[in-house]
Amino acid sequence: MVDRPLTLMAVHAHPDDEATGTGGVLARYAAEGIRTVLVTCTDGGCGDGPGGAKPGEPGHDPAAVAAMRRQELEASCEVLKVSHLELLDYADSGMMGWAANDAPGSFWRTPVAEAAARLADLMHRYRPDVVVTYDENGFYGHPDHIQANRITTAALELSGLTPKVYWTTAPRSMMKRFGEVMREFGSDWEEADTAGSAEAAGAAEPAAVPEMPEIGLPDEEITTWVDTTAFGGQKFDALAAHASQGENIFFLKMGKERFTELMGVETFVRVRDTTDAPVPENDLFAGLR
Incomplete structure (x- = not known):
C-alpha cells in the first residue's frame, strides 16, 4: 500500500x-x-494576440500573449481542480516549418536531455502512478507536441519510475463524427492551410512542411476508453477559459450539451504497464486501485 496519494501527471x-x-x-x-499534476512545456507565445493577431503581424507581442495565456491556464486549472501546475516555460515553437521552430529558447530547439532532466525532477517529486502525453507524432505533427513525447520518454528512463504510460489519441470513428459536426457548424474539416500559416509566421520554406499522417487510430487499436460525460461541463468551461484563443477552439461553437455529447469519452493508448490490467480498459488507474 502506497503512503502517498495516487497521482496522474499530464505532460x-x-x-x-x-x-x-x-x-x-x-x-x-x-x-x-x-x-x-499538469506539466505545461511552453509559454504559448505563438498563440493569437489581441484581435486574433498572428505571430509576425502588427499587434502580436509574444511576451504579452504568453502572460495572458498563463492567466488563462491558471483559470483552466482552477476549473478542472488540477492539484499542481508546473511550468517548464520554454518558448512556443509555433507550427512545423515556422521560423519560431529554431528561435533561441524554443522548445523544439531545446536539447531533449536538458528538458527531460527537468521533467524527471518533477517525476521524482510527485512520483506519478499514471503519465499521459502525446504519441510520437504529437497527435497531429506539432513540433512542441512531438518534443513533449520525446522528453517524457527520456524523463521516464532517467527517473527509473514505472508508472502506467498513455498517449492521447482519438478513434477514427470519432474523427469521422468530428468532421460531420464541424461541417454542420460551417467549418471545413479537410482544410489545413499549414503552409500558408507557416509563410505568415516567417517560415523560410513553407512548402517543405511535411505531410501530416492520418490523425487518430482504428477503434480496435485503442486500449483505454474513459467515460468523462459527467465532467463535460467542466471541460467546456476549461476550454472557454482560454478565451484569447477562441478563434482556434472550434468546440466552443457548439455549446455545452453538444460538446459533452461529442467529447464525453477520452481515449488513450497504453504504452507502458506493470499491472497486467486487461485491455480494453475504462480507467487509467485500472490495476492500481
Missing part, C-alpha cells in the same frame, strides 16, 4: 492543450480524490 505542450485532450480525465480523477 502537455501549450496552455489549452490540457483541456482539449485530457480535461475530462483531469476533472474526473480530481473528483475521485486523485492528485492531478
